[in-house]
Amino acid sequence: MTVRAAWLPPTGQTRADTRLAPLGAMAPEGELTTRAGVIAGGTPLAATGVGPMQVQISTGRAIVQGTAAQGAYPVVVTAPETLTVADGSPQYGRIDSAVIRVYDGQYDTTGQTTVTVEIVQGTPSATPTAPALPAASIRLWDITVPAGTSAGVGGLDWTRALADRRRYTAAYGGIIPRGWDLSVPGAYDGQYRDNTTTGLERWNASARTWLPYPYDSGWQPLTLAAGYGHPGHGMPAAWRRYGPIVMLRGRIGPTKSGTTIPNGATVLTLPVGIRPAGGKEFAWASPRDQSNKAPSICRVEIQPGGNVRTYEFVELPQWVSLDGVAYTAN
Template sequence: MTVRAAWLLPTSQTREDTRLAPLGTMVPEDELTSRDGVLAGGDPLRATGVGPMQVQLGVGRAIVQGTLAQGAYPVSITAPETLMVRDGNAQYDRIDSLVVRVYDRLYDTTEQTGVTVEIIQGTPSPTPTSPTLPPATLRLWDITVPAGASAGVGGLEWARALADRRRYTTGHGGIVPRGWGLSFPGAYDGQYRDNGTTGLERWNAAARMWLPYPYDSGWQTLALASGFGNPGHGAVASWRRLGPMVMLRGRIGPTKSGATISNGTTIATLPAAIRPAGNREFAWASPRDVTNKAPAVTRVEITPGGIMRTFEMFDAPAWISLDGVTYCTD
């Protein structure tokens, strides 16, 4: 056998089957199911066109999740498998799927037990879509079959026909490699995945979303108190969080012409994501006052509740700069 599944047959599982199949607890999707997918390493289960209407699937290992009662099946393909794609429909294109499928007569109605590599044929349509898969089936590749395609007219243009649909899985606690699709949710707070472009992401269970790791919010506009805005000749007041570090930039000033900032004034409210565990403060020395010929020094505090306010002033500034202000949330 070149397509093997461990813990499927009621008898005759060999020692070799057990050694070749993936073992251990895989990445969970919930309390009793595992994330199915291909195990990374080399270029596992790669599809290659080897004839006008023939496709070959390379070696590799995978996990195929069945129903909740079934559990997950460890699968290994130890030699390339070649399959025939059926001729195209006379009128419409279709999309077929190259899959690994587990048959288990204890749980399905097929009256057979085994594991196969097969092509599930899609429905011809003006706008074809991938076929719906039966339970305990893992999609690996989609194959677009144009109308009228056959070996007699040249077959498939494999570079365009094949679409990679391999998704990856790993052992519990491991980082899930990038594969087909990033729309899947995490299973637990603190799960990691590689998004394949910018780096790692961490699942935030409370927010139910993947966040960059280390967390990077990007620059966000700061919500200012009523009566305050961004005076000219300065950037819009903004914040950015990198892990526990918060950076601020821009200017805050009264929107009323000629107004100044008084002592004890709330000038902004910080979102929960950047509120510090304890009070933070910074000083701002505004340009020299024309009359007193001295800088107007203002002290600003940020409270754990997210309030940014003046609390100690030696003069009333026309605006406050946030440029260069950094602090840690913890």
């Protein structure tokens, strides 16, 4: 056989079966389940039209998860498999799926113990959708079959008919390659995947979302204390977190025209998650004004609770700057 699954047949598993099929702990999806998918390397389980109504699935390896009681089946396709697509419906189009399917008579009612690459036929409809998968199977490709399609009228346009539906998996702790669907959630906090466009992403279990790694928040506005705002020059006050590093920028001044910032004023409170461990201090000096008056010099502290507070003034400033402030978040 050219499509084989290790640990499926009750007898007769060969040493070659064991060597070729993927083994070891794969990416988990639950306490007793494994993330099903294709094993990356080359162009595994690629689809190519080889006839008007025939498609060939190339060699490759995959993991197929059954129920939690069944476990996961390591599968290998050692020679290309050619599948025949049924003629199109006279009235409506449909979507078929090329799948890897495991039949295990100990857990299903098929009475078979085998694994196949096969076509699951969809239902003709004015708005066709891909068919639901049978148990213990993974979708590889969707095939759009327009109404009236057959070999006698030229068959399928394979450049338009095929849609890649391969989803990938990896060994436990490995980085999962991108598949066709980026909406698939992660399984545990700290799992990584490659989305191929912006780079690595890390699964945040509490937020149930994939975040860029290293995490980059982009510039986010800061909420200032009552009586303070943007003084009308420079950048508005904002923060950005890249991995563990927080950067601040912007200028803060009193909203009341012509006033200065008093000593000991709290101009804002940093949100939880971007506060420096143990606090931070920095010095700031305003430029000379048009009268060539000496610049205002002061110190600013970020307290452990997140308050940004001014102190130790030489001259009371009309605004303070956060530009260039960076630190490690707690």
